[in-house]
Amino acid sequence: MEKSSSLDKVVGKVSEEEKKKIFDTFKTRFETTDIPKLKELEREKTPEERQMLREINEATNAIRRKFGLEDFDIPEENIHVIPKENWATEGETAVSLPELQTILLRERERGIHFAESAFHEAIHFKSYNAVQKLTDCDKVVSYRHGLRIWPRSQEKRNSLPSGDPLSYFADLNEAVTEELTRQYIMIQKENPLYKKDFDETKEIKEEALKKGEYKLLLDQEIFSLFKDPGDETIRYAKFAYPAERFSLFQIRNDLFQKNRDLFKSSEEVLDVFARAMFTGNMMELAHLMEKTFGKGTMRAVGTP
Ligand SMILES: [Zn+2]
Structure with missing residues (x-):
């Protein structure tokens, strides 16, 4: 089935009819790029930025193809560039809004900075995305986003004292996303x-x-x-998430050293993480982790 939005799967107790409705809602949001409030905040993209986004779409599609997935372009209209003075949060440079099928990028000082934010968010957008209908109420909420996973029960989701919903592997998901971004940025030196x-x-x-x-x-x-x-x-x-990428580097290196028969390089180990992030299939990664570090490892790595 060709993708009509970033949504790949609906899980939980839902009828086929309901599932179709949820997919249709995401499709409509994906195709609705005129968001009134955003129109007042954003600015036109420069021709250079538009070219950067085309190249980023192509490079991120190439990663999808490597893992056996079809191309999935993010239309330029779904990405909004917000001038600094209209950007509310300090520190952050980009935000993905899956519920609106939209990416917001803060205006950056240089093209290469813009590319770093845009590539990172494009990877999130093109990673595996599943929603769930909660077992104990009627809400449709996130279930998987890349490697990140949310509990199936409302009670467990809301068990954090901070009030934020509980999720697992959020740091690992950011680490893999930014590591792929770093690799892309480092090969742009000859790009005009x-x-x-x-x-x-x-x-x-x-x-x-x-x-x-x-x-x-x-x-x-x-x-x-x-x-x-x-x-x-x-x-x-x-680059973003240095501590999270350092942990990923250590895990990658350990997995490589202990499984020399399976991998030619630690780059191939990164592929196992990235493949799980894009395809949604965690089996290969979980099996490798448990086999190398012992039972229960995946749970330990994912616990916030
Ligand atoms: Zn991110």
């Missing part, structure tokens, strides 16, 4: 779209070296150095 950004970074690196600002040079998480007009302060952009 980002050439001036990487040239600027290179230039500022030389300046930082002269000034002895080694922190900026040695930090592997920094992918871009830049300056604001009329200001000599060196600013930087970093």
